[in-house]
Amino acid sequence: MAGLISRGFLGRRRPAEVENRLPPGQYLVTDFPVLSAGPTPHIPLERWSFTVEGMVRSPVTWTWEEFQKLPTQTFTVDISCVTKWTKLDTKWLGVSVDTLLEAVQLDPAGRYVMAYSDGGYTTNLPLDEMVNGQAFVAYQFDDKPLEPVHGGPARLVVPHLYFWKSAKWIRGLRFMERNQPGFWESLGYHIHGDPWKEERYSGD
Amino acid sequence: MVQPVLEWQAGTVTAIRPETQQTKSFTLALPKWMVHRPGQHYDVRLSAPDGYQTERSYSIASPPERVGELELTVERIPDGEVSPYLHDVLVPGDQLEVRGPIGGYFVWDVSLGGPLLLIAGGSGVVPLMAMLRHRAAQHSTVPARILYSSRTGGDVIYREELDGLAAGDRAFEAFYTFTRQPPAGWTGYRRRIDAGMLAEVIKPFGQRARVYVCGPTLLVEAVANALVEMELPTAQIRTERFGPTGA
Numbered sequence: 001m002a003g004l005i006s007r008g009f010l011g012r013r014r015p016a017e018v019e020n021r022l023p024p025g026q027y028l029v030t031d032f033p034v035l036s037a038g039p040t041p042h043i044p045l046e047r048w049s050f051t052v053e054g055m056v057r058s059p060v061t062w063t064w065e066e067f068q069k070l071p072t073q074t075f076t077v078d079i080s081c082v083t084k085w086t087k088l089d090t091k092w093l094g095v096s097v098d099t100l101l102e103a104v105q106l107d108p109a110g111r112y113v114m115a116y117s118d119g120g121y122t123t124n125l126p127l128d129e130m131v132n133g134q135a136f137v138a139y140q141f142d143d144k145p146l147e148p149v150h151g152g153p154a155r156l157v158v159p160h161l162y163f164w165k166s167a168k169w170i171r172g173l174r175f176m177e178r179n180q181p182g183f184w185e186s187l188g189y190h191i192h193g194d195p196w197k198e199e200r201y202s203g204d
Numbered sequence: 205m206v207q208p209v210l211e212w213q214a215g216t217v218t219a220i221r222p223e224t225q226q227t228k229s230f231t232l233a234l235p236k237w238m239v240h241r242p243g244q245h246y247d248v249r250l251s252a253p254d255g256y257q258t259e260r261s262y263s264i265a266s267p268p269e270r271v272g273e274l275e276l277t278v279e280r281i282p283d284g285e286v287s288p289y290l291h292d293v294l295v296p297g298d299q300l301e302v303r304g305p306i307g308g309y310f311v312w313d314v315s316l317g318g319p320l321l322l323i324a325g326g327s328g329v330v331p332l333m334a335m336l337r338h339r340a341a342q343h344s345t346v347p348a349r350i351l352y353s354s355r356t357g358g359d360v361i362y363r364e365e366l367d368g369l370a371a372g373d374r375a376f377e378a379f380y381t382f383t384r385q386p387p388a389g390w391t392g393y394r395r396r397i398d399a400g401m402l403a404e405v406i407k408p409f410g411q412r413a414r415v416y417v418c419g420p421t422l423l424v425e426a427v428a429n430a431l432v433e434m435e436l437p438t439a440q441i442r443t444e445r446f447g448p449t450g451a
Contacts, residue, residue, distance in 0.1 A: 004214050004301050005248040008293040011258060012285040023250070027257040027285060034421040037309050039428035039441050084259050119438065149425060165423060187308030200247075200401075203209030 018088070021078055023195035026086040033085055035147045037183070041118035041169050042148055050137065050154070052100055054175035055110030060103045064153070070103045075136060077159035078196040079166070092157055094138030097130045100173070106119075110175030114182060115156050118169040123182035125158060125165060127175070134160060137170060162170070162193040162200070210306065211236070212249060214299045215274065223361045227279045228291055229265060232300060239268045242334035243311035243416065243444075246276065246304030250286060260286045262304065263331040263418075263444075267338035268313075273301070275363060279327040310444040313338060313415060318346035319409040323397065323427050325353045325419020331360050331444060332418060336376070340369055351379045351405045353397050353423060357387030367432055379405055397423060399430040418444040430435060 013019070014028060022028060045064040053059035062070070074093050080086040106127075113125045129135070133145040139146050146152030151168030158165050164184050185191050190199040198204060215232030222228050244266070249259045267274035280291040294300065312320065312335045320339070322332040329352055339348060354360045366378040381393030381401065393401055406413050413436065417427045424445045431441050 004251060004252050005301060006289070006300070007298055009250045009252050009289055011250070011252040012255045013256070025257065027258055027260075034425075034445050036443060036445065038443055039438050040425060040433045044428075083261055149421065176279075188306065201210050 019152065021088055022086050023080050024198045025200075026080050026084055026195065027184050028050035029085040029087050031173055032087060032090075032150065033081065033083070035081065035083060035123070036149075036168065043118050043169070045153060047170065048099075048153055051172035052104050052175075053172060054091060054114075055107035055177060056175055057107070066155070067137075068096065071099055073136065075138070075157065075159075077157070079159055079163050080156075080190065082162040082164055082193070082195075082200050086195075091142055092136070092138040093140035093143075094136040094154070096133060097135040097137070097173070098133065100137070101131065104171065106175060109177050112176045112179045114174045114176055114180065115165075115167040115170055116172055116174060117167045121167060121169065121183050123156075123165050123167050124176075124180055124185055125161070126179065126192075129161070130158065134158065143196070162190075164189065164194050165193050212301050212303045212304045215302050217294055217296050217298045217300060218273070220294065220296060223277060224359055225278045226359070227277055227361050230290060230300075231266075231277050232276070232292065232302065233272060234274055234302070237272045237274070238305060239271075240264055240305035241308075241311040241313055242267060242309045242338040243331045245335075246274065246302045246306035247306060248276070248286065248290075249303075250289060252303070258285055259413045261306070264328050264334050265337075267334055267341050268336065269341040271278040273307070276332045277327065277333075285287045289394075310416065310418070310442050312414070314342045314344040314346060315450075316414065318348060319413050320346055320348040321406055321413045322348070322350040322411055323352075323402075323415065323417040323419070324350060325397075325423035326355070326359065327361065328419030328423070328444070328446070330418075332416060333362050333365075335416065336366070336369060339376075340373070345375050347409065348376045349379065349405055349409070350377075351397060351401070353381045353383060353419070355383050357382065357384040357390070377414045397427055399433065402427065402430050402432065406431075406434070408438070413440065415441045415446075417441065421444075 048064045051061040078088045107168045116122045138157045139154040156167040215234045220230040245261045245263045251257045262276040265277040281287045370378045
């Protein structure tokens with residue numbers, strides 16, 4: 001369909017240094033839109049836990065208190081939602097997935113991960129896109145505890161993929177041998193979800 | 205489920221109808237029309253002469269029974285980039301690039317049954333209207349209710365059509381609430397949707413209600429939280445939200 005010009009459309013231009021950070025088809029927001037498929041779970045912290053399981057020698061579970069003692073990092077990253085908005089320089093505090101993996105012995109055949117959440121949400125990711133500082137479990141946004149509507153108490157953040165991969169209300173990672181679709185990936189969204197390749201929907 | 209590849213196509217604008225001061229409905233004839241499920245959306249892409257492009261998503265207002273056509277109802281966001289173009293520049297005969305249908309969770313069709321409770325805030329009514337138009341086109345007798353919150357009487361989209369549907373169908377009722385200025389002589393609800401209002405509207409459906417909530421984040425949060433408090437199973441509550449952006 002290349003070639004159709006929208007009659008009379010000029011577009012809203014941003015300075016090149018901003019424009020270059022927006023993946024194709026995305027627009028800039030300064031607020032923080034909320035999207036989710038169902039009610040926001042509200043889990044008391046004393047009942048929260050985080051588990052790494054599946055193809056690991058023995059699963060590990062942290063309570064909220066234990067999780068808070070894990071070494072943290074701050075991350076300032078750009079995030080892009082498949083619904084077209086991109087937000088620049090979002091500031092998070094969380095635990096890198098690398099840190100979590102130090103606690104388990106992974107079966108080398110477990111190349112894929114299913115992140116799962118309170119409320120039943122799931123999303124799948126390749127392991128090699130979650131290591132080396134590419135993914136973290138965040139519990140602070142902008143120096144404040146992460147609000148439930150934005151995925152608190154803790155959410156996955158994988159900034160180089162569309163934000164549906166950054167599971168809100170995350171409770172664990174399950175390692176798998178084969179790549180299996182999660183919630184949105186089963187409903188027509190792309191299995192991988194790279195915003196720079198505009199992998200929005202199945203078949204893109 | 206096998207997913208079709210979604211290709212961009214150039215629809216032709218065949219009609220533009222003002223709904224309220226801030227909203228218009230755009231009818232497009234699509235060369236590669238595909239059947240959709242009520243609640244789904246389309247992506248719209250605008251291209252400038254120098255190659256700049258931008259995209260937005262808009263809910264489908266028309267039912268799948270309207271073969272070959274697509275109707276999108278769009279609210280004009282004053283500082284937006286795409287909705288002011290659609291409202292102020294686009295005229296019948298123009299072409300508009302779209303692709304879809306998209307989204308597989310916030311959907312309802314008669315095969316899913318009911319009872320069906322639809323809760324709308326502002327232009328969040330659009331995907332719910334597609335469900336009601338589909339239900340009517342199928343002559344479905346699934347019990348259905350809509351609770352629709354607007355700021356003022358003039359902000360209600362599809363008011364006549366909703367009232368018309370309710371008048372001709374004993375299984376469907378429309379409830380409105382106004383948060384700022386109700387229409388003259390209004391005796392119904394005049395506050396934000398709250399737990400008490402929800403309890404009244406959901407009453408005949410009880411715990412069996414399938415609920416679809418669409419509107420601004422604050423409304424959706426309040427409604428979904430209240431329904432969870434009422435111990436409605438969370439799998440029966442589907443939400444679609446838009447924040448202050450979505451321009």
